[in-house]
Amino acid sequence: MSSAEFVQQIINGVSLGAFYALIALGYTMVYGVLRFINFAHGDVFMLGAFSGYYLTPRIMPHFQGAWTPVGVSAVLVLTMLICAAIGILIERLAYRPLRKMPKLTVLITAIGVSLFLEYGGQFVFGADPKAFPELIVDHALEHTGVLTITTTQVAAFIVTIFLLVALTFIVKRTRLGMAMRAVSNNPTAAALMGVNIDTVVSFTFGLGSALAGAAGILYALSYPSIDPLMGLLPGVKAFVAAVLGGIGNIPGAAVGGVILGVVETFVGGSKFSTYRDAIAFALLIGILLFRPAGIFGKMQAEKV
């Protein structure tokens, strides 16, 4: 492998990992606050892609020429709002009534919600793959002639970094973020201190789902074929990325996503490309054997 090819594969891997990271952030946040894995997260990601698919032809004609970036931001922000609303609605209807139930009940409900969104999506949108509109023109930004990086890759990377920083800021520096950390630490004590648990949980779901919506649009821009089952595999991989980085840990999710993307890319580019997922996942199992709580996770002793 030449050094140019090596660097190109790193670029490919990091930009693939950025998607996993963006989806993983949503998983990790909900887990951090509620200690529960929202399996419908990958499907909110799918709804984000479809929201972009339907919004683009309605919004973009009003923003031509120099206004294009405004239009793109409008599509992105509207999609994030729609997905946030869907996330809050899912929590309100499906998860909140079960909050006092054993965690397993909620987990199985989450799988049910996931299947409902997937097959409901097939009913509403149709099951055939649709071509995602070219929201931003995907062209290679060639600098050296050997290495290429495309506009959508750069956009995905910038948006991911921006959202990661924004998220960290919200969690660490705002009152709601403090409430989120308090609920995560001890929900009963937080409630006794006057934290409105319902608001905090709704906010968490809304934020996580908005991230999934943004990821859906960016993913569809890079891989412009969308269908109602498209959230399944990225969802699973993002979940793995979240576990790898240490579930509940925000920078961990980002690092986990990038590691997964890079490993997958290097295996995919080698002659073992057939075993891409198998080798990538075997490596993850290896890492978890040595660090069971993930790279950034802290081991917590169970109090008996």
Next chain:
Amino acid sequence: MKSFSRSKLVLLAALSFVMAASTRGQDIVVGEFASLTGSEATFGINSSNGVELAKEEINSGGGLLGGRKIKLVVEDDQSKPGQPSSAVKKLVASDKAIAILGEIASSRSLEAAPICQEAKIPMISPGSTNPRVTDVGDYIFRVCFIDPFQGTVMAKFALDTLKVKKVAILTDVKNDYSVGLTKYFKDYFTAHGGAIVSERSFSGGGTDKDFRAQLTSIKAAQPEAIFVPGYYTEAGLIAKQARSLGIKVPLMGGDGWDSPKLSEIGGSAIEGCYFSTHFSPQDKNPKVQDFVKKYQEKFKAMPDGMAPLGYDAMMILASAIKTAGGTDAAKIRDALAATKDYDGVTGKITIDEKRNATKSAVVLQVHGKQNDYVTTVAP
């Protein structure tokens, strides 16, 4: 007690008489399974449209076997493994189909074929090109050419028309069709002076959407063309990512590319690439032009290669039922096996001793939604 059983007997006799009489004017049930939804939806929808068009023509022309109409029962297999077998079991057991039409994707035809073979119900695949499909047994037929031929066509085309010697291959390992085409392409290409400079693979059917890793290593091998024997969804994405990585050489594929979605997904990236298929709507043959006209009238769309295959499959079945003079499965099978020089929309069809159709292939060049005819390659 005695009188009761007698009346029951009379009733039974009357009932069986009514039933026997009704079979005479009864519809002939033909089952079809197709990928009407899912990642290869245009294959199922368009081949099914072709079947429907043929059925309507047969029925409006007075039906078969002295006025019996064809009743078509269509099952959707969602482009998913596991679905074809349950669909075909239902068609055979519950709908009592006398013959089965389907599928385009070889993996799914291979799943259904053993069920038809065991039930001794003739099955005709409109467009599965993997050789193993008809190897399942003597009740399994197809009306299209097979991959050894199709792979050879593209290898010949690369050597003789494109004049390239160094080719890279990107195979969908989850797909019998893609793996088969890769093998036959490679055999012919390397035996005639060409070299395969890089071979990479991916998982199709919506699993993989990022091919940059494979394409980056293919780019480093500097091929003069890339053979991508997958289906249209992946081919479109692969073309996009290849172009964005700065790969400028043409991509080539097989009939799995033949879908209006190819250029929708691939956009300008797939323009000018080549694939082999069964028919070109630009063909001047009056039979083809007549079909294109009727198809456009009914479905308001241009037929791709899968539509006329569905049409031909239904028509060949109808002609076999006519020859058999009834709906006896064994007789229909024999009539199908004896098909010779049937003048179909996709060319003259002769069923060989392995129940495959021998006929020519066309090579098309992607040009927007309409693909330009490049050349015909005879068997």
